[in-house]
Amino acid sequence: xxxxxxxxxxxxxxxxxxxxxxxxxxxxxxxxxxxxxxxxxxxxxxxxxxxxxxxxxxxxxxxxxxxxxxxxxxxxxxxxxxxxxxxxxxxxxxxxxxxxxxxxxxxxxxxxxxxxxxxxxxxxxxxxxxxxxxxxxxxxxxxxxxxxxxxxxxxxxxxxxxxxxxxxxxxxxxxxxxxxxxxxxxxxxxxxxxxxxxxxxxxxxxxxxxxxxxxxxxxxxxxxxxxxxxxxxxxxxxxxxxxxxxxxxxxxxxxxxxxxxxxxxxxxxxxxxxxx
Amino acid sequence: xxxxxxxxxxxxxxxxxxxxxxxxxxxxxxxxxxxxxxxxxxxxxxxxxxxxxxxxxxxxxxxxxxxxxxxxxxxxxxxxxxxxxxxxxxxxxxxxxxxxxxxxxxxxxxxxxxxxxxxxxxxxxxxxxxxxxxxxxxxxxxxxxxxxxxxxxxxxxxxxxxxxxxxxxxxxxxxxxxxxxxxxxxxxxxxxxxxxxxxxxxxxxxxxxxxxxxxxxxxxxxxxxxxxxxxxxxxxxxxxxxxxxxxxxxxxxxxxxxxxxxxxxx
Ligand SMILES: Nc1ncnc2c1ncn2[C@@H]1O[C@H](COP(=O)(O)OP(=O)(O)OP(=O)(O)O)[C@@H](O)[C@H]1O
Ligand SMILES: [Mg+2]
Numbered sequence: 001x002x003x004x005x006x007x008x009x010x011x012x013x014x015x016x017x018x019x020x021x022x023x024x025x026x027x028x029x030x031x032x033x034x035x036x037x038x039x040x041x042x043x044x045x046x047x048x049x050x051x052x053x054x055x056x057x058x059x060x061x062x063x064x065x066x067x068x069x070x071x072x073x074x075x076x077x078x079x080x081x082x083x084x085x086x087x088x089x090x091x092x093x094x095x096x097x098x099x100x101x102x103x104x105x106x107x108x109x110x111x112x113x114x115x116x117x118x119x120x121x122x123x124x125x126x127x128x129x130x131x132x133x134x135x136x137x138x139x140x141x142x143x144x145x146x147x148x149x150x151x152x153x154x155x156x157x158x159x160x161x162x163x164x165x166x167x168x169x170x171x172x173x174x175x176x177x178x179x180x181x182x183x184x185x186x187x188x189x190x191x192x193x194x195x196x197x198x199x200x201x202x203x204x205x206x207x208x209x210x211x212x213x214x215x216x217x218x219x220x221x222x223x224x225x226x227x228x229x230x231x232x233x234x235x236x237x238x239x240x241x242x243x244x245x246x247x248x249x250x251x252x253x254x255x256x257x258x259x260x261x262x263x264x265x266x267x268x269x270x271x272x273x274x275x276x
Numbered sequence: 277x278x279x280x281x282x283x284x285x286x287x288x289x290x291x292x293x294x295x296x297x298x299x300x301x302x303x304x305x306x307x308x309x310x311x312x313x314x315x316x317x318x319x320x321x322x323x324x325x326x327x328x329x330x331x332x333x334x335x336x337x338x339x340x341x342x343x344x345x346x347x348x349x350x351x352x353x354x355x356x357x358x359x360x361x362x363x364x365x366x367x368x369x370x371x372x373x374x375x376x377x378x379x380x381x382x383x384x385x386x387x388x389x390x391x392x393x394x395x396x397x398x399x400x401x402x403x404x405x406x407x408x409x410x411x412x413x414x415x416x417x418x419x420x421x422x423x424x425x426x427x428x429x430x431x432x433x434x435x436x437x438x439x440x441x442x443x444x445x446x447x448x449x450x451x452x453x454x455x456x457x458x459x460x461x462x463x464x465x466x467x468x469x470x471x472x473x474x475x476x477x478x479x480x481x482x483x484x485x486x487x488x489x490x491x492x493x494x495x496x497x498x499x500x501x502x503x504x505x506x507x508x509x510x511x512x513x514x515x516x517x518x519x520x521x522x523x524x525x526x527x528x529x530x531x532x533x534x535x536x537x538x539x540x541x542x
Contacts, residue, residue, distance in 0.1 A: 171365065173363045174365060174367065176328075176331075176359075176361065176365075177359070177361075177365055179352075180331055180333065180352065181355065181378070181379050181382045182352055182355065182382075183382050187382070191378070192367070195367070195369040196369070198369070272410075273368055273369050273370075273411075273412065274412075
């Protein structure tokens with residue numbers, strides 16, 4: 001495979017571009033192949049173990065049984081997935097915005113920066129389990145706000161910490177250069193601090209994107225409006241419909257992957273200087 | 277015209293504290309318009325500090341300092357100088373072209389004029405083909421040349437360079453020296469150039485300012501008169517004589533401060 005692509009690249013008159021493209025697609029194949037092999041192999045081993053070992057479905061259903069349920073409930077999974085996805089997305093955007101703005105403020109004012117890190121750490125230590133029921137009681141039972149608030153709080157910390165680190169790490173040479181251009185204040189922030197912090201912001205967002213989905217699913221275990229994946233997982237499990245519960249878990253898993261992939265894609269788009 | 281004039285300039289860091297450092301004392305130095313002046317001296321003698329004072333990146337403690345006949349602060353706000361540091365200090369999120377454009381952008385130069393000037397500067401340092409690349413895709417020497425192009429982009433009347441060729445191999449270094457001299461001659465730029473290399477200082481300069489540490493001060497100013505530089509200059513007797521003079525001054529008995537001040541002022 002490697003040699004074949006090399007030959008194509010060598011034969012191509014637009015060699016530099018072609019080599020770049022060849023590398024990229026080769027990288028993609030190389031990047032996708034091992035997890036695919038491991039994934040398919042793992043599923044096969046799982047299926048065999050359950051079938052041959054006669055494992056009880058409440059311990060572990062076979063992948064084929066989960067898939068059957070997934071297919072049967074596909075429209076419900078889609079609907080509830082959309083609801084959970086909307087909660088995760090709104091919470092993610094709100095939490096990330098607040099996290100970025102708070103980091104900008106904390107990096108601007110020294111005192112605020114010193115105070116904010118322990119506060120943020122305390123906020124991060126807040127168990128979502130303790131928070132969800134309280135928030136659910138604070139709002140109407142038809143409100144989506146409690147779950148979204150939970151997501152925002154969970155998202156805030158990684159975004160805040162990473163962004164703050166990025167904003168603080170200013171190359172001293174860059175600072176002196178901008179001084180020599182008589183640029184200060186907002187110009188400096190706009191041209192140096194923010195672009196310099198962008199890779200850090202996206203590191204935070206990538207971590208936050210998976211957390212957002214997890215938080216949106218788990219928040220539903222504790223009451224509130226029951227229109228998402230989380231509520232279906234609990235109700236299926238309490239009805240001993242284990243393969244169906246697992247089917248919804250798979251749905252949550254896919255949703256998490258979608259969020260992560262979108263975050264990764266946005267990162268590539270926003271920081272082109274790093275992916276070349 | 278006088279490009280830079282320092283008289284009785286002193287710099288004390290952390291004055292009145294336990295970690296007080298007298299970085300510079302009694303520095304008198306005049307750089308005439310179009311002149312190339314090198315600063316040389318052992319590590320810690322205050323070369324970078326002197327450059328930063330001229331650039332108004334740090335405030336001076338005593339003395340007076342004018343750049344292009346104005347106070348240093350006004351000169352900085354008017355962008356009277358271009359500066360290049362030992363590290364290229366490129367903005368990695370900007371393409372090479374946009375890096376060179378930055379000082380023009382901050383001056384409010386129009387988009388098209390900005391691009392034209394930046395391209396012209398990249399041409400000058402031989403990197404026209406790399407305009408669309410990101411700094412991370414360039415070698416260290418190429419990055420350094422971009423930094424030089426950036427410093428030159430506003431056509432500054434004064435160029436301040438802090439060991440810009442420090443990290444380069446000998447061949448690249450010599451080629452860049454020639455390029456720099458050509459650019460300065462072409463644009464009539466005055467230059468203050470910090471270096472640790474005696475041959476580099478002699479080859480480039482009209483005057484080599486020799487400094488000494490603790491406290492940082494000027495101990496000698498050596499006039500170099502080698503005429504227009506060429507490959508032959510590096511082999512000439514005058515070149516080696518200059519090197520010997522500077523080496524002696526660096527090693528030798530420190531001249532009395534007042535005598536050196538007069539040489540410096542001349
Ligand atoms: N920001 C600062 N705060 C305190 N002391 C400083 C500061 N900058 C420089 N110094 C001190 O001033 C003295 C001169 O430093 P400077 O950087 O100007 O030396 P230099 O001649 O450029 O040395 P080198 O050749 O190693 O670059 C040193 O003793 C240094 O410790
Ligand atoms: Mg220095």
